[in-house]
Amino acid sequence: MEWVPLDGLPALRWADGASVDPIVPRWWCTLAVQLKDPLGEGLLPLYVALLDRPSQRALGSYLLAAWVMHDLTRGTAIKEKGLLALTTGAPGIEVAEAITRYARRHPERRVQVEVLVTAASANEDPVALQLVTSIARSFRQRSVRERAAELVEQIAARRGWSTDE
DSSP states (O other): OTTSOGGGOOOOBBTTSOBOOTHHHHHHHHHHHHHTOTTGGGHHHHHHHTBOHHHHHHHHHHHHHHHHHHHHHSSOOGGGGGGGGGGTTSOHHHHHHHHHHHHHHOTTOHHHHHHHHHHHHTOOOHHHHHHHHHHHHHOSSHHHHHHHHHHHHHHHHHHTOOSOO
16 A cells, blocks of 8 residues: 555545645545455445545546556556545546546556456446446456456446337
């Protein structure tokens, strides 16, 4: 967890407008890394949802960019994949662009792509969810396609939809 840029975390606000003590997102990051789950076992997305929308976006964008940068420049960030659970509030277009760019430039990093897609499935932005659906239909690596298809089923169940919807 030494590489996680905790000192650069954005200033955050709770949904009621009050400032978040900077120690709170630091502990969220610590917990996220310890959980090793890009979905945060359902807990971390609930924490993120307590923030106001701009804070959710800022935190998600910051941590997504930091995870991808570390993974590509220093070897792998797969041990810290849980950090991606805190990206649920990132703008869907940023999530989609980051994952698409990553998958195109680094197709050999199948595990990382699966982890990124898993994290994207928890994002409620329609663009992020459309990316997961698109990957389930047409991604070149079968295991990634299959994982995305499982995630589409989970999204549908969570929303009370059929998988076609």
